[in-house]
Amino acid sequence: MNIAEELLKGNRLALSRAITAIENEYDEATDIMKKLYPHTGHTYVLGITGPPGAGKSTLTDKIAREYRKQGKTVGIVAVDPTSPFTGGAILGDRIRMNGLTLDEGVFIRSMGTRGSLGGLSHKTADAVKAMDAFGKDIIIVETVGVGQSEVDIVKAADTTVVVLIPGMGDDIQAIKAGILEIGDLYCINKSDLDGADKLVREINMMLDLDSFMTDWRPPITKVVASQNEGISDLLATVEKHRDYIEKNGQLTARRTKRTRDEMLDILRSNIGAYIKGRIVDSGRLDTYVEKIRKRETDPYTVVGSVMKEMLR
16 A cells, blocks of 8 residues: 555545554655645644643543534544553543544544653654645644643644643642643633632733733633533634634744744654664664773763764
């Protein structure tokens, strides 16, 4: 099977195989992405992030169903914790969205974080591109749920929704720092619980203190995802944000920065692979370390010589 050609024809199996090749860094992955890249740039990417237990998977499921009611096709990248045994995704999110699997207009893929601390797998961006080339109108990226470290979502999403719930203890601690800064919208899930209004006030207070606030003030939407309450209102705010960043040029700016960041990530990955293959796996690293230990050389000289070797 020519994976790229079949994917562009709408073959779901080819899409699945393409993402498998991307995630596992198979030899053909780069060639697949080269063929798919000219067909990308058409989808809108919605990021769903927030602390563990916020109900992100249930919310993602309801959002996808609402988009399907609107006649839009949906791709979902659910970034799950990595299994310590297989290195793959544990698939918890996919199980919660099991009801969507029979819908031909929805494609769900779980990906393991593979050690990434930013809430996203390093291969998420390429998986999104594969779904984009496949023709999905909306792609939802749901992060693993690691609290304040989930700032990587801004590298993958056009609009980022931060999901919070009442009764998390110190709510201010849950929403400050990186999580506060990345939110284009805030969603209070399980808003039928006590403390929802208090949480809304606290978020508003934090937004009032934000010295970097633009003329877009992130709206706060209360939902009860398990009961499908407030989902249409949430999507209405997503569309308002999309319209806002399209008209003022921010969407183009965000995607330009994303391209820059992705290129730098690819460069870092290739440099890392070169060092692993030529320096670590070859045994040269141990030789260098021993010489440094004996003070026959120093790490600065060694790194300098390695860099010169790479540039030749």
